Amino acid sequence: xxxxxxxxxxxxxxxxxxxxxxxxxxxxxxxxxxxxxxxxxxxxxxxxxxxxxxxxxxxxxxxxxxxxxxxxxxxxxxxxxxxxxxxxxxxxxxxxxxxxxxxxxxxxxxxxxxxxxxxxxxxxxxxxxxxxxxxxxxxxxxxxxxxxxxxxxxxxxxxxxxxxxxxxxxxxxxxxxxxxxxxxxxxxxxxxxxxxxxxxxxxxxxxxxxxxxxxxxxxxxxxxxxxxxxxxxxxxxxxxxxxxxxxxxxxxxxxxxxxxxxxxxxxxxxxxxxxxxxxxxxxxxxxxxxxxxxxxxxxxxxxxxxxxxxxxxxxxxxxxxxxxxxxxxxxxxxxxxxxxxxxxxxxxxxxxxxxxxxxxxxxxxxxxxxxxxxxxxxxxxxxxxxxxxxxxxxxxxxxxxxxxxxxxxxxxxxxxxxxxxxxxxxxxxxxxxxxxxxxxxxxxxxxxxxxxxxxxxxxxxxxxxxxxxxxxxxxxxxxxxxxxxxxxxxxxxxxxxxxxxxxxxxxxxxxxxxxxxxxxxxxxxxxxxxxxxxxxxxxxxxxxxxxxxxxxxxxxxxxxxxxxxxxxxxxxxxxxxxxxxxxxxxxxxxxxxxxxxxxxxxxxxxxxxxxxxxxxxxxxxxxxxxxxxxxxxxxxxxxxxxxxxxxxxxxxxxxxxxxxxxxxxxxxxxxxxxxxxxxxxxxxxxxxxxxxxxxxxxxxxxxxxxxxxxxxxxxxxxxxxxxxxxxxxxxxxxxxxxxxxxxxxxxxxxxxxxxxxxxxxxxxxxxxxxxxxxxxxxxxxxxxxxxxxxxxxxxxxxxxxxx
Numbered sequence: 001x002x003x004x005x006x007x008x009x010x011x012x013x014x015x016x017x018x019x020x021x022x023x024x025x026x027x028x029x030x031x032x033x034x035x036x037x038x039x040x041x042x043x044x045x046x047x048x049x050x051x052x053x054x055x056x057x058x059x060x061x062x063x064x065x066x067x068x069x070x071x072x073x074x075x076x077x078x079x080x081x082x083x084x085x086x087x088x089x090x091x092x093x094x095x096x097x098x099x100x101x102x103x104x105x106x107x108x109x110x111x112x113x114x115x116x117x118x119x120x121x122x123x124x125x126x127x128x129x130x131x132x133x134x135x136x137x138x139x140x141x142x143x144x145x146x147x148x149x150x151x152x153x154x155x156x157x158x159x160x161x162x163x164x165x166x167x168x169x170x171x172x173x174x175x176x177x178x179x180x181x182x183x184x185x186x187x188x189x190x191x192x193x194x195x196x197x198x199x200x201x202x203x204x205x206x207x208x209x210x211x212x213x214x215x216x217x218x219x220x221x222x223x224x225x226x227x228x229x230x231x232x233x234x235x236x237x238x239x240x241x242x243x244x245x246x247x248x249x250x251x252x253x254x255x256x257x258x259x260x261x262x263x264x265x266x267x268x269x270x271x272x273x274x275x276x277x278x279x280x281x282x283x284x285x286x287x288x289x290x291x292x293x294x295x296x297x298x299x300x301x302x303x304x305x306x307x308x309x310x311x312x313x314x315x316x317x318x319x320x321x322x323x324x325x326x327x328x329x330x331x332x333x334x335x336x337x338x339x340x341x342x343x344x345x346x347x348x349x350x351x352x353x354x355x356x357x358x359x360x361x362x363x364x365x366x367x368x369x370x371x372x373x374x375x376x377x378x379x380x381x382x383x384x385x386x387x388x389x390x391x392x393x394x395x396x397x398x399x400x401x402x403x404x405x406x407x408x409x410x411x412x413x414x415x416x417x418x419x420x421x422x423x424x425x426x427x428x429x430x431x432x433x434x435x436x437x438x439x440x441x442x443x444x445x446x447x448x449x450x451x452x453x454x455x456x457x458x459x460x461x462x463x464x465x466x467x468x469x470x471x472x473x474x475x476x477x478x479x480x481x482x483x484x485x486x487x488x489x490x491x492x493x494x495x496x497x498x499x500x501x502x503x504x505x506x507x508x509x510x511x512x513x514x515x516x517x518x519x520x521x522x523x524x525x526x527x528x529x530x531x532x533x534x535x536x537x538x539x540x541x542x543x544x545x546x547x548x549x550x551x552x553x554x555x556x557x558x559x560x561x562x563x564x565x566x567x568x569x570x571x572x573x574x575x576x577x578x579x580x581x582x583x584x585x586x587x588x589x590x591x592x593x594x595x596x597x598x599x600x601x602x603x604x605x606x607x608x609x610x611x612x613x614x615x616x617x618x619x620x621x622x623x624x625x626x627x628x629x630x631x632x633x634x635x636x637x638x639x640x641x642x643x644x645x646x647x648x649x650x651x652x653x654x655x656x657x658x659x660x661x662x663x664x665x666x667x668x669x670x671x672x673x674x675x676x677x678x679x680x681x682x683x684x685x686x687x688x689x690x691x692x693x694x695x696x697x698x699x700x701x702x703x704x705x706x707x708x709x710x711x712x713x714x715x716x717x718x719x720x721x722x723x724x725x726x727x728x729x730x731x732x733x734x735x736x737x738x739x740x741x742x743x744x745x746x747x748x749x750x751x752x753x754x755x756x757x758x759x760x761x762x763x764x765x766x767x768x769x770x771x772x773x774x775x776x777x778x779x780x781x782x783x784x785x786x787x788x789x790x791x792x793x794x795x796x797x798x799x800x801x802x803x
Contacts, residue, residue, distance in 0.1 A: 151707025
């Protein structure tokens with residue numbers, strides 16, 4: 001297998017690794033005929049994902065007042081830009097000062113028109129004005145593409161490629177995109193569509209003038225409420241339970257600078273004290289205003305009005321609610337769940353729930369989704385300021401540590417549901433950490449992980465910055481198996497480096513080697529093989545020095561996988577044998593057999609079927625006894641491969657049928673998709689071309705849904721071989737050309753050379769000698785880096801075609 005040992009994917013090899021590097025937007029449609037029922041291969045994502053219709057809009061805002069002229073303007077814009085023949089993106093920018101109600105207005109309109117966008121709604125908080133860094137376009141695109149149904153393994157690395165993928169996906173789809181709290185044009189430009197079908201709503205404190213000049217965005221500058229609307233909002237928030245003088249209400253409106261955010265908070269404060277005269281509340285507010293006037297270093301009257309109202313309401317909170325509010329300002333994430341908030345505050349969930357209810361009722365905390373809470377960016381800045389004033393630094397560090405450790409423990413629970421064999425146990429004692437969440441299903445575990453992805457990275461960065469290296473290491477290592485299994489490469493890139501930095505600071509060789517191993521796995525999956533080899537080498541040296549024999553064997557296996565990928569096959573086989581021998585001495589039967597499977601694969605890649613079959617003999621039964629279905633199926637796949645190369649097609653067919661039965665019993669489409677390619681090769685060798693074509697079609701379709709471009713290309717190339725056998729050389733050429741393009745984009749030069757050899761064979765039959773020589777020469781060039789026996793055979797085949 002070519003996966004590092006903690007991330008076993010059955011049937012992997014140096015040419016079969018899942019990847020995210022492919023260009024999934026280019027290329028056309030390949031069609032093949034003359035096979036029973038017809039065979040059609042379409043480029044990945046050429047069709048809309050059938051079941052992914054995102055519904056990400058946050059809830060509408062309560063007590064929304066007027067803004068009728070702006071809403072009418074928006075509707076006029078929508079009607080005037082609804083020309084189906086238009087090529088220009090429809091973009092609305094709502095700008096204005098902090099707290100003026102930009103998001104509230106945008107959401108009110110978005111909910112009003114969402115029925116016009118049946119393909120769904122995407123919402124991204126770009127965090128342009130949070131205390132942390134703004135959302136990077138690459139991360140925003142990752143989330144948008146996943147919401148639209150793109151598998152993580154199919155999301156390109158480069159931000160421009162991600163942007164192109166998004167444009168291709170939504171070009172003909174009626175999608176509503178809400179980009180909240182944008183800080184600059186450069187931040188949002190990669191997130192924009194290239195056609196008129198979608199509609200984009202942007203909110204920002206900046207007017208973003210260049211967006212209007214270049215993209216033709218329509219811009220609306222939002223002002224504070226007029227006095228009448230401000231009074232209406234104030235009355236709505238107080239539920240009209242008070243009988244106050246008009247003059248007093250008007251004075252309160254002016255003290256709040258007619259800002260909706262300040263008016264909601266002030267109104268709720270007044271509503272919570274129905275027996276207190278409004279004049280008394282106004283005097284309190286004026287006192288706090290004087291305090292801010294003394295402390296202020298600038299003349300931004302609206303900002304000072306908001307701060308004054310914040311202070312006024314904050315001082316009315318109960319001690320528990322006030323502390324919860326302060327610590328929410330310390331939370332590094334963009335929002336927080338109830339259990340995480342309990343960990344942050346170090347109190348039972350029921351206690352923090354009461355505080356959160358009070359804060360929500362006072363409009364000082366928002367509910368971003370059921371059970372999730374967040375602060376407006378102005379309130380978060382205020383809460384953080386109060387926390388730094390009222391709480392000792394040591395206590396704030398402890399709160400962050402509790403939050404990070406709770407995340408680590410819950411990640412362990414999620415990993416047990418999602419990847420039990422790969423889960424990593426931390427060293428947490430849990431004395432002051434609330435119980436982690438538990439998950440009844442893997443779907444529930446993954447949904448939680450997805451909702452917390454941004455928060456996990458932000459929290460790990462925060463505890464590393466605060467020099468709480470143990471907590472940083474724990475959260476990284478607990479998350480690592482989920483990153484590996486679900487292709488969240490952007491997060492894994494950041495987190496794996498945090499783990500290395502934290503372990504280095506701890507000075508613990510055991511943790512440092514584990515962090516290097518995790519970093520190596522990330523680099524390996526990204527085909528940064530030289531860097532991966534260095535990380536694995538460094539981890540191996542530390543483990544050899546520390547005398548941890550089991551960890552040494554794991555590092556050897558990881559290095560063998562790198563050699564398998566680079567086709568240093570003799571070295572790979574030797575390293576795997578050392579690993580297997582070490583595991584045998586340790587009594588680790590499963591790991592010994594996994595390493596022996598990898599030895600067999602190295603021999604098969606070198607064309608030595610006899611040795612490989614001897615090595616794998618009996619392994620399926622061992623894995624069955626260990627209740628390891630994945631490895632059992634993988635051993636059967638290796639058996640089929642070896643028997644097919646030896647010409648024993650009956651044994652090959654029996655083995656691959658048994659593997660596919662395992663996949664069917666487990667309802668595992670990933671296993672089935674890969675093992676179907678071997679089944680197609682067996683049927684092709686048997687001359688059962690209709691069955692071979694059926695297997696290729698199903699394998700390619702499944703790989704496309706999974707998002708594994710490299711394995712999809714293997715199925716496409718095999719389909720070309722089927723058509724060569726049928727004598728359909730025109731269609732065969734189309735398949736091989738498409739396979740070549742996909743393999744090059746995935747960085748798999750060996751299989752790209754094989755596709756070129758097959759394509760050259762087709763062109764030779766068709767009589768295009770010049771093209772044959774060109775294709776063969778290109779194939780020889782791709783093979784220059786490889787020196788194994790199979791590469792030498794393929795090179796000789798290509799040279800013969802040139803001659």
